[in-house]
Amino acid sequence: MSPLPPSAEACRDELLNRLAREAYRHGDFTLASGRQSNHYVNCKPVSLSGSGLELLGLALLKYVEPDAVCVAGLTLGADPLVSAVAMAAAQAERTLNALIVRKQAKGHGTAAWLEGPLPPSGARITVLEDVVTTGGSSLKAVQQLRETGYLVTRVVTIVDRQEGGEEALNAAELELVSLYQLNQVAERARQLETET
Structure with missing residues (x-):
């Protein structure tokens, strides 16, 4: 007999614990945006582990638009995410493909910006992101997808650092949905630290 799947809330709590333990650091850091931060x-480490990927696939799939035919994201951070969500969708008997958006056009062959099974023009795509700070990576992915003729109105991220990304995405007519805010991950990290 197969074990019952954990509840959505249990998965969400376990994912937050994993992010707090394995993904979060406190110190002095320079972010991809060039900003300085005490939080990184x-x-x-979570998205490239089998069990973390399973949790992320289920958690992110919940926020993919019902009429989306693909999930996409800018390489490298979104690569495992789009694959995990496509797999979780298949296991739920939903057709949802994954696309990877290159940071620059391929330098040979077709000179493609997008990798994966391309849907027809006008199809809805949900963009996935690991961490949103300023929204720059998400906006780059969205720009390429929109220029290719796809409809993109939502970005789903694991962590929103709450440093202007949501406002930048909203200005581009995008809704940002986040699994967690940075303060939630930082607080859980503090809680776990005091428990040990």
Whole structure:
């Protein structure tokens, strides 16, 4: 007999614990945006582990628009996320493909910006992101997708650092949905630290 799947709330709590333990650091850091911060979140230790990928796929899929035919994101942070969500969708018997948006056009062959099974022009795509600070990476992905003829209105991120990204995305007519805010991850990290 197969074990019952954990509840959505249990998955969400476990994912927050994993992010707090494995992805969050406190100290002095320079972010991809060039900003200085006392908080650093690198989701890859979670998103590149099998169990973390499973949790993320389920959590992110919940916020993909019902009429989206693809999830997409800028390489490298979004690569495992789009794959995890496409797999979680397949397991839920939903057709949802994954696209990877290159940071620059491929230098040979087709000179493509996008990798994966391309949907028809006009199709809705939800963009996935690991961490949003200023929104720059998400906006770059959205720009390429929109220029290719796709409809993009939502970005789903694991962590919103709450440093202007939501405002920048809203200005580009994008809704930002985040699984967690930075303060939630930092607070959980403090709680876990005091428990040990």
